[in-house]
Amino acid sequence: xxxxxxxxxxxxxxxxxxxxxxxxxxxxxxxxxxxxxxxxxxxxxxxxxxxxxxxxxxxxxxxxxxxxxxxxxxxxxxxxxxxxxxxxxxxxxxxxxxxxxxxxxxx
Amino acid sequence: xxxxxxxxxxxxxxxxxxxxxxxxxxxxxxxxxxxxxxxxxxxxxxxxxxxxxxxxxxxxxxxxxxxxxxxxxxxxxxxxxxxxxxxxxxxxxxxxxxxxxxxxxxxxxxxxxxxxxxx
Numbered sequence: 767x768x769x770x771x772x773x774x775x776x777x778x779x780x781x782x783x784x785x786x787x788x789x790x791x792x793x794x795x796x797x798x799x800x801x802x803x804x805x806x807x808x809x810x811x812x813x814x815x816x817x818x819x820x821x822x823x824x825x826x827x828x829x830x831x832x833x834x835x836x837x838x839x840x841x842x843x844x845x846x847x848x849x850x851x852x853x854x855x856x857x858x859x860x861x862x863x864x865x866x867x868x869x870x871x872x873x
Numbered sequence: 874x875x876x877x878x879x880x881x882x883x884x885x886x887x888x889x890x891x892x893x894x895x896x897x898x899x900x901x902x903x904x905x906x907x908x909x910x911x912x913x914x915x916x917x918x919x920x921x922x923x924x925x926x927x928x929x930x931x932x933x934x935x936x937x938x939x940x941x942x943x944x945x946x947x948x949x950x951x952x953x954x955x956x957x958x959x960x961x962x963x964x965x966x967x968x969x970x971x972x973x974x975x976x977x978x979x980x981x982x983x984x985x986x987x988x989x990x991x992x
Contacts, residue, residue, distance in 0.1 A: 800979075809984055810918070810968075812978055812980050816976060821980065853917065855918070864918040867916075867918075
């Protein structure tokens with residue numbers, strides 16, 4: 767199985783700040799990577815797919831980048847509604863696997 | 874609009890089975906794979922497996938083979954997952970999701986079913 771290592775595990779940032787979350791795959795996943803946001807008590811929601819494509823309706827302050835085994839999610843100008851956990855997921859190979867998550871809080 | 878409505882929370886005894894449902898609406902049920910994802914308390918996500926309603930074809934995470942059984946009822950646009958021989962390790966929230974067609978990501982999620990295994 768492809769292991770997804772996500773960092774940091776938790777993050778505290780101020781409103782308006784830019785934050786970056788990293789995800790490393792145990793092998794090349796050829797941009798088969800998605801990012802999900804999960805707000806407390808809610809189901810995860812798709813943010814980004816194909817490493818850098820924004821899902822419909824997702825604010826443009828979210829962006830994804832990377833290739834090979836290294837990927838990142840950037841949130842520009844942090845808003846209060848961005849407080850959530852974020853998960854990466856590879857879909858290059860079965861079984862689909864997720865990172866352990868990053869919990870983003872406001873400072 | 875697309876909706877996935879899951880059944881309610883379940884409290885089950887160790888060794889028993891539980892069957893949960895996921896009723897789809899707002900799209901053609903038979904055109905999209907339905908995946909199931911496990912989230913243990915406060916932890917990350919695990920993909921269990923998926924089923925294609927049109928044919929009944931399935932793919933599973935090896936870890937959940939023998940544990941999870943996936944079925945569908947096309948007449949009611951409902952997917953089901955049954956978990957057998959339950960232990961405390963199976964206590965978790967279980968989500969059904971719709972897998973997008975062009976890219977195998979989960980573009981819609983149900984609200985989740987909390988399963989608690991306890992005597």
